Amino acid sequence: MLAKTLSGTVLGINGQIVEVEVDLSNGLPSFDLVGLADTAVKESKERVRAAIKNTGYEFPIQRITVNLAPADLKKEGGSFDLPIALGILSAQGLIFTPKLAAGMILGELALDGSIRPIRGALPMVIAAQKEGLDFVLLPLSNYAETRVVKGIEIIPVDHLRTAVEFLVTGSLPLIPPSPPAQETGVYDHDYLDVKGQETAKRALEIAAAGGHNLLMVGPPGSGKTMLARRLPSILPDLTWEEAVELTKIYSIAGLLPPGMSLVTKRPFRSPHHTISKAGMIGGGKYPRPGEVTLAHHGVLFLDELPEFPKDVLEALRQPLEDRVVTVTRSMLSLTYPAGFMLLCSMNPCPCGYLHDAKQPCSCTPRQIQRYRSRLSGPFLDRIDFLIEVQRLSEEEMLGVKTGESSRAIRERVIKARKIQAERFQGRPIHANAQMGEAELKLFCELSGESRRLLVAAIRTYNISARGYSRLLKVARTIADLQGEEKINATSLAEAIQYKGLEGI
Amino acid sequence: MYRKRLGDYGEYLARTVLEQKGYRIIDAKYHTRYGELDLIAREGKHLVFVEVKTRIGRRFGSGLTALTKAKKQRLIQSAYCYLRGKGLSNQACRFDLLSLTLDRQGRLEACDLVVNAVEVEGGNYY
Numbered sequence: 001m002l003a004k005t006l007s008g009t010v011l012g013i014n015g016q017i018v019e020v021e022v023d024l025s026n027g028l029p030s031f032d033l034v035g036l037a038d039t040a041v042k043e044s045k046e047r048v049r050a051a052i053k054n055t056g057y058e059f060p061i062q063r064i065t066v067n068l069a070p071a072d073l074k075k076e077g078g079s080f081d082l083p084i085a086l087g088i089l090s091a092q093g094l095i096f097t098p099k100l101a102a103g104m105i106l107g108e109l110a111l112d113g114s115i116r117p118i119r120g121a122l123p124m125v126i127a128a129q130k131e132g133l134d135f136v137l138l139p140l141s142n143y144a145e146t147r148v149v150k151g152i153e154i155i156p157v158d159h160l161r162t163a164v165e166f167l168v169t170g171s172l173p174l175i176p177p178s179p180p181a182q183e184t185g186v187y188d189h190d191y192l193d194v195k196g197q198e199t200a201k202r203a204l205e206i207a208a209a210g211g212h213n214l215l216m217v218g219p220p221g222s223g224k225t226m227l228a229r230r231l232p233s234i235l236p237d238l239t240w241e242e243a244v245e246l247t248k249i250y251s252i253a254g255l256l257p258p259g260m261s262l263v264t265k266r267p268f269r270s271p272h273h274t275i276s277k278a279g280m281i282g283g284g285k286y287p288r289p290g291e292v293t294l295a296h297h298g299v300l301f302l303d304e305l306p307e308f309p310k311d312v313l314e315a316l317r318q319p320l321e322d323r324v325v326t327v328t329r330s331m332l333s334l335t336y337p338a339g340f341m342l343l344c345s346m347n348p349c350p351c352g353y354l355h356d357a358k359q360p361c362s363c364t365p366r367q368i369q370r371y372r373s374r375l376s377g378p379f380l381d382r383i384d385f386l387i388e389v390q391r392l393s394e395e396e397m398l399g400v401k402t403g404e405s406s407r408a409i410r411e412r413v414i415k416a417r418k419i420q421a422e423r424f425q426g427r428p429i430h431a432n433a434q435m436g437e438a439e440l441k442l443f444c445e446l447s448g449e450s451r452r453l454l455v456a457a458i459r460t461y462n463i464s465a466r467g468y469s470r471l472l473k474v475a476r477t478i479a480d481l482q483g484e485e486k487i488n489a490t491s492l493a494e495a496i497q498y499k500g501l502e503g504i
Numbered sequence: 505m506y507r508k509r510l511g512d513y514g515e516y517l518a519r520t521v522l523e524q525k526g527y528r529i530i531d532a533k534y535h536t537r538y539g540e541l542d543l544i545a546r547e548g549k550h551l552v553f554v555e556v557k558t559r560i561g562r563r564f565g566s567g568l569t570a571l572t573k574a575k576k577q578r579l580i581q582s583a584y585c586y587l588r589g590k591g592l593s594n595q596a597c598r599f600d601l602l603s604l605t606l607d608r609q610g611r612l613e614a615c616d617l618v619v620n621a622v623e624v625e626g627g628n629y630y
Binding site for chain 1: 550580583584593594595596597598599619620622623624625
């Protein structure tokens with residue numbers, strides 16, 4: 001007897017439908033699983049056997065062959081347990097239902113027959129909806145994240161028995177839990193808590209407005225991390241499409257908190273500097289999204305930049321340029337989105353106190369040079385500007401004066417972003433930082449006074465060609481924040497005062 | 505010859521035990537090039553190959569633990585020989601393991617029957 005049903009697996013950040021065929025025949029008893037299954041899928045044999053037995057059904061003493069099609073696609077994860085179990089029951093004639101082949105079935109089985117959550121439920125449900133399937137049967141714990149998909153019936157189940165109940169009777173076995181509390185776009189950290197550091201805050205505002213990559217240099221304890229942590233709170237709210245895309249990524253990574261239906265906060269990823277290349281970029285034998293993908297539409301913060309391994313930093317160059325990252329393995333190549341803002345921090349020297357007003361630096365020039373040479377030119381090239389963060393003075397530290405709230409800063413950022421969105425309509429870019437030569441020529445025209453200022457700056461500071469285009473991009477963003485159509489001298493002057501990377 | 509006698513005695517006991525459980529014995533001590541099938545019986549729709557393990561005392565553990573991977577492999581190959589020899593290609597089959605424990609006087613102390621004790625791994629390629 002033959003039974004067929006559908007399930008799914010994840011390819012990159014998209015779901016892929018997998019057909020599950022179960023055949024029972026006479027002969028010596030065996031249980032074989034074919035179709036490029038990885039270890040976790042292979043082991044599903046034992047889980048299925050125990051779950052069927054412990055739910056009170058009979059496990060057939062027959063020759064069982066399970067095929068997962070398409071045959072050339074590697075399958076991973078535990079989501080095939082439930083379709084295999086239901087296929088075996090149906091092939092045995094224990095349950096009879098035409099429904100089995102009409103919907104997607106996902107779920108990992110526990111030995112007692114209860115159903116465990118899976119990774120990547122959202123992309124698979126989206127794939128099922130696109131394919132026009134009737135329903136998706138999935139673990140109760142994955143229900144919340146898939147609620148955003150419309151146009152397909154989603155049936156949450158928590159046990160093999162309830163899954164069978166739905167297939168046979170067609171009635172909803174569990175009342176879907178009421179919509180969970182939406183995570184609002186409120187961030188835990190606010191710039192209100194940051195005393196002083198007005199220059200740094202202004203620089204972060206510019207970076208947020210134009211999507212610029214930024215490096216903060218300062219002595220230990222000056223508040224670099226504190227400033228960085230608050231960056232997402234001044235970024236504009238996620239759009240619906242961005243939120244769905246992010247939820248897909250977090251669903252695949254298995255990082256969605258239970259009960260959460262949609263990621264509504266921009267991510268802030270701060271990997272430790274011992275991170276490996278695969279952890280940063282994504283990959284592994286069965287590719288998983290890395291930090292650059294988890295920081296998509298958000299901020300990737302690299303604290304203590306020179307401590308990161310050189311190969312990890314060099315690997316960042318391509319995603320910074322292309323905003324996607326392609327992981328290639330012998331069998332397949334996957335593309336993950338990686339559109340993040342890069343924010344880095346470092347000490348000016350190994351001891352940390354170079355240029356500090358009070359504490360003398362104890363490093364030799366040689367040490368300083370070696371410390372900085374860990375950062376390669378091509379990598380630093382992708383950082384638009386640098387700011388120095390100074391330690392607070394006594395008055396600032398003891399003072400009660402608080403800073404501007406994140407909400408107020410965000411208002412300005414949103415306005416500047418709106419201007420950019422209009423400007424770049426019909427182009428593949430959406431922020432000033434992504435401008436190429438053509439756009440620079442078109443949108444960053446200088447005239448009169450500002451032109452003379454630029455000529456003077458190039459002479460005085462010995463600005464390179466690349467430094468020049470970076471300067472223009474930053475000036476463009478400052479002008480957008482001011483709401484000016486053309487870059488005037490004031491905006492340009494402010495841009496000039498943010499040091500380029502020649503500064504360190 | 506002690507071990508052979510013990511085995512024969514065990515097989516005699518096994519027949520009784522199995523027949524009580526509703527098995528119909530159709531063959532015994534079937535020799536193939538890979539080894540011997542102790543008992544072959546019919547039970548319901550299944551053709552059952554029964555491996556009998558007889559032990560005196562529990563000093564060497566139960567007979568249930570005595571089925572090693574190599575022995576399983578031999579059983580499977582022998583079963584294929586049997587099925588081919590009898591021309592039974594589409595027959596529902598299974599392997600049962602019957603473990604008999606005797607006391608010093610040769611009385612049956614315990615008997616454990618494991619239904620479907622052996623499964624073929626990696627496909628039926630023989």
